[in-house]
Amino acid sequence: MPNFPAATQRARVRVPLRFHDGYSVDAELVTFHGLADGQEHVAVVLGDPEDEVPLVRLHSECLTGDVFGSARCDCGPQLREAVERIADRGGVLLYLRQEGRGIGLYNKLDAYALQDQGLDTYEANAALGLPEDARDYTAxxxxxxxxxxxxxxLLSNNPDKAEQLRTLGIDVHDRVPTGVFTTPHNVRYLRAKVLQTQHTLALGELADVTGLAELNAG
Known part of the structure; x- marks a missing residue:
C-alpha cells in the first residue's frame, strides 16, 4: 500500500509537442491537487501502453539544458529521447520542478562557477553547503x-530514483537506461555521476571525448 497522502488529478489538456529537430507528438498534460512538496509538477502522458507496465521517466526540470540547449549537462537530449521512447511504447514522463537536483537555478549556476574552478558537480554543491542531491520523489x-x-x-540511469519509488510503494519492474549524450563540456559531469552516484553510463563511451574535453580546458 502507498505510504503517502493521496493526490488527485486537477486538469488534463491535449498539447502538441514540437522539438527543434522536427520530431512532433501529441501529448496529454496532467496537473494535480495535493502534491506533498507544493510544486507545480506536470505529467506528460504519451502514446498508448502496449502492456500493463508502462514506461515512465522522472525528469527533473533543467532550464539551461531543456530550454537553452546547454552542453554542460545531458538533460535536454535525455528529455527529447524520453518523449519519443515513451510515445512509442506508451507511458508517462513526469516533469518535476527540481532544478539543479533540487537546489534551484541560482544555486546551480553558483555551482557551475565552482566547477569552472575544478570542482566536480557534487563537490561544488558541498562547497556551497548544499546536498549532493536534494530531490525527494514523494510527489x-x-x-x-x-x-x-x-x-x-523506469527510464533512468539513476538507481536512487528506483530505490525511492520502491520505498514509496511503487513497483519498479525494470530500470531502463537512457542513451549516453556526451559533449566536451559535460564529460566530467557524466563521469562524476557514474563514479559517485553509480549512474548506469558506460565509462568507455565517456572516455571517447575525455581527451577533447581536456584539450578545450587547457
Missing amino acids: AAQMLTALGITSLN
Missing part, C-alpha cells in the same frame, strides 16, 4: 498513483 509517487500507475518500467 512523483503521488502523481503516478493518481494516474492509476503503481507498477512501471
Whole structure:
C-alpha cells in the first residue's frame, strides 16, 4: 500500500509537442491537487501502453539544458529521447520542478562557477553547503498513483530514483537506461555521476571525448 497522502488529478489538456529537430507528438498534460512538496509538477502522458507496465521517466526540470540547449549537462537530449521512447511504447514522463537536483537555478549556476574552478558537480554543491542531491520523489509517487500507475518500467540511469519509488510503494519492474549524450563540456559531469552516484553510463563511451574535453580546458 502507498505510504503517502493521496493526490488527485486537477486538469488534463491535449498539447502538441514540437522539438527543434522536427520530431512532433501529441501529448496529454496532467496537473494535480495535493502534491506533498507544493510544486507545480506536470505529467506528460504519451502514446498508448502496449502492456500493463508502462514506461515512465522522472525528469527533473533543467532550464539551461531543456530550454537553452546547454552542453554542460545531458538533460535536454535525455528529455527529447524520453518523449519519443515513451510515445512509442506508451507511458508517462513526469516533469518535476527540481532544478539543479533540487537546489534551484541560482544555486546551480553558483555551482557551475565552482566547477569552472575544478570542482566536480557534487563537490561544488558541498562547497556551497548544499546536498549532493536534494530531490525527494514523494510527489512523483503521488502523481503516478493518481494516474492509476503503481507498477512501471523506469527510464533512468539513476538507481536512487528506483530505490525511492520502491520505498514509496511503487513497483519498479525494470530500470531502463537512457542513451549516453556526451559533449566536451559535460564529460566530467557524466563521469562524476557514474563514479559517485553509480549512474548506469558506460565509462568507455565517456572516455571517447575525455581527451577533447581536456584539450578545450587547457
